Amino acid sequence: MLDLKRFRIIDLTREVLPGVLKVNGEYLHGREFRRFELRQFRYSPDGTFMHWIESETHVGTHVEMSAHYVDGGKSASEMPLETFIGEAVVLRFADLKPIDGKGQPIRPFHLKRVKKGEIVLMWSPYKGDEAPYISPLAARSLAEKRIKMLGVENVRVESSLNFLATHDNLLKNDIPIVEGLVNLDQIKGDRVFYIGLPLKVRGLDSSWIRAVALEEIESL
Ligand SMILES: [Zn+2]
Structure with missing residues (x-):
């Protein structure tokens, strides 16, 4: 079996910071050059939280x-x-x-x-x-x-x-x-x-x- 203790794991991934949704429904974009927008909603049958994502495919890593x-x-x-x-x-x-x-x-x-x-x-x-x-x-x-x-x-x-x-x-x-x-x-x-x-x-x-x-x- 692969023994992870024998390896250093280096995360090569940039954290994506989604645009911030303002009360007027527009998104404020910070560091991201391209759109990455998350909108939280409640899944109606049980009230759990989910997100809609709207984004380009060339964002972050x-x-x-x-x-x-x-x-x-x-x-x-x-x-x-x-x-x-x-x-x-x-x-x-x-x-x-x-x-x-x-x-x-x-x-x-x-x-x-x-x-x-x-x-x-x-x-x-x-x-x-x-x-x-x-x-x-x-x-x-x-x-x-x-x-x-x-x-x-x-x-x-x-x-x-x-x-x-x-x-x-x-x-x-x-x-x-x-x-x-x-x-x-x-x-x-x-x-x-x-x-x-x-x-x-x-x-x-x-x-x-x-x-x-x-x-x-x-x-x-
Ligand atoms: Zn690209």
Whole structure:
């Protein structure tokens, strides 16, 4: 049996803060850039509490699938479950410093440690425009290595310089992309066991997930 005591569990998920419902029926949005609205109601047979949710699918930590980019592409309920579970390599880009406030490209030579068929997690300490971005050639290299999935924190999947190259290379090839990861900097080693499952909703282009990394505690 899997012994959890042998692992550190790192929560890679950003907490979603729903918009606050005001008395006039409008929602006040704080940190969330996109709509995520919860409305509590009482379930009439027994008076228990439930919520209506109104939201976009790309809020918080989410995994997007080919249905996001290709009309009729695979959606959350059609992708094999194994895609979202497995060994992941962690690539850190602290050395890829922004120049004049602009993030720099991640190139194929940065991907040397990536093995065929594994999940790739990319992290940088730079935010917004200063964050590195995936160059078109790097996106193609990830597709050629047939990675299982890409996850990012402070790494731009797209920028004005590589418009849709990552979507084109990955999503078209049924390689999902996880956006909005957090806490990748708490991973100590180069590889972890990653789990981040989408909701099983037919037709969903992208799903909110609870993503975790299991990192083996050495010295055992
Ligand atoms: Zn997204």
